[in-house]
Amino acid sequence: MTDTSPEARKPRTPADAAQRDDFAPRSQPIADRIAYQRKTWKFERIGFGVLLVLVLLALNGLFSDGPLSRHSSSGRGQRLSVEYERFLRNGASSRIVFTARTRPSALATLRIDRALLRTHTIESL
Structure with missing residues (x-):
């Protein structure tokens, strides 16, 4: 059904179109x-x-701690591997796991560099 009222048959002026279009610039009631x-x-x-x-x-x-932060690395031959967090927070505790694969009766020695000891506090081994 179409609207055949005199209002509907009138040609629209730019002012009428601006009133109907929400995204058209207006000057009334505010610019x-x-x-x-x-x-x-x-x-x-x-x-x-x-x-x-x-x-x-x-x-x-x-x-912080999460899947993007966890990382592991190993040396040649997979004899020594390290698991650690890439992103650390100041004052928060973190865990570094060293795994040495040796013969069952062999003794493994781990040397920690002084630079690591200066920047981190070791709480337990």
Whole structure:
């Protein structure tokens, strides 16, 4: 069903179209700058995306203990391996696990560099 009232048959003026379009610049009741507003909305969406990515990375261990922080390394022949956290927090405890694979009756010696002892506190072995 179509509207055949005299109002519907009148040609629309630019002022009428601006009243109907929410995104058209207006001067009444207040002056607005819709181009500036769209830029602001775009900036807000980008900022929200960046914050969301940071939260997801933090939950996965980028800044602390988690899957992204855990790492292991081993020497040639897999005789010595080390498990540690890549990202440490000042004052927080962390765990470093050294694993030496030797013969069952052999004695293994681990030497720790002085630089590690200067920067970290060993609480237990």
